[in-house]
Amino acid sequence: MRIALGIEYCGTAFHGWQSQAGGGTVQDALEAALCAIAGVPVGVLCAGRTDAGVHASHQVAHFDAPVDRPLTAWVRGVNSNLPEGVAVRWAQPVGDEFHARFSARGRRYRYLLLNRAQRPGLWAGRVGWYHGPLALAAMQEACARLLGEHDFSAFRAAGCQAKSPVKTMTRAEVRQCGSLFVFDFEASAFLHHMVRNLVGSLVYIGKGAQGPGWVDELLQMQDRTLAAPTFSPDGLYFRGPIYEPHWGLTDPEEDFLDGLLA
Numbered sequence: 001m002r003i004a005l006g007i008e009y010c011g012t013a014f015h016g017w018q019s020q021a022g023g024g025t026v027q028d029a030l031e032a033a034l035c036a037i038a039g040v041p042v043g044v045l046c047a048g049r050t051d052a053g054v055h056a057s058h059q060v061a062h063f064d065a066p067v068d069r070p071l072t073a074w075v076r077g078v079n080s081n082l083p084e085g086v087a088v089r090w091a092q093p094v095g096d097e098f099h100a101r102f103s104a105r106g107r108r109y110r111y112l113l114l115n116r117a118q119r120p121g122l123w124a125g126r127v128g129w130y131h132g133p134l135a136l137a138a139m140q141e142a143c144a145r146l147l148g149e150h151d152f153s154a155f156r157a158a159g160c161q162a163k164s165p166v167k168t169m170t171r172a173e174v175r176q177c178g179s180l181f182v183f184d185f186e187a188s189a190f191l192h193h194m195v196r197n198l199v200g201s202l203v204y205i206g207k208g209a210q211g212p213g214w215v216d217e218l219l220q221m222q223d224r225t226l227a228a229p230t231f232s233p234d235g236l237y238f239r240g241p242i243y244e245p246h247w248g249l250t251d252p253e254e255d256f257l258d259g260l261l262a
Helices: 026-038 071-079 136-144 194-206 214-221 256-261
Strands: 002-009 055-064 086-094 106-115 128-130 148-151 166-177 180-187 236-242
Touching: 002 026, 002 071, 026 055, 026 071, 026 086, 071 086, 106 194, 128 194, 136 166, 136 180, 136 194, 166 194, 180 194, 194 214, 194 236
Parallel strands: 055 236, 106 128
Antiparallel strands: 002 055, 002 086, 106 180, 106 236, 148 166, 166 180
16 A cells, blocks of 8 residues: 655755765654564655755655555654654555656745844754845846746756756745745755755845846846855755645645744
């Protein structure tokens, strides 16, 4: 039986999602916890790999259960074997044709940026930080220019393995909650470091180093070296994949990020 899992994690203590020889990744921790419940090795595949220091409020992964266990075992039982900072929120059986990554028609990310003179203390590792004043209206105008289908090569990491840099951005927004700027992005797919590179360039625009029209120039030039440096991973959250309704995998619980910023 194929099982889909909804997972949340704080990426601060992990070396990203994908399993590595030295361990220390979210995938390593999850597979070890599943093995403890199944009694045999279990491999998982996720909807969107995250880098070291990047968080997830609604990661989705799937695995083929080698033994019959109640769904509670894949949630409470697995959680009892997971380290602090990662937890399974739900487990649900899905058809064998479901794939956490390839069945997704889109993905969502949020970036939290603390904008004040002092670096974060309480939220260290969980928000990005910029010390100088930022103009919300300029960044909002720049975000609007990102919507639609574009070649995002200017925001692509050098080691990105995606077959094409052309993606369709369906949501690009920024709002301000006190000293916190909240960036939301939704697209058909994302390139490696794309969100962090977008935030870096939007901050340049917000601080007045460039105008909103700079986004158009970067998209047209398709040159990574012309855009701003990659921003910190600390404030980046993978908010989950978007699936067709027939999979029945819409998260029924309120995203804690929305609850926090309401």
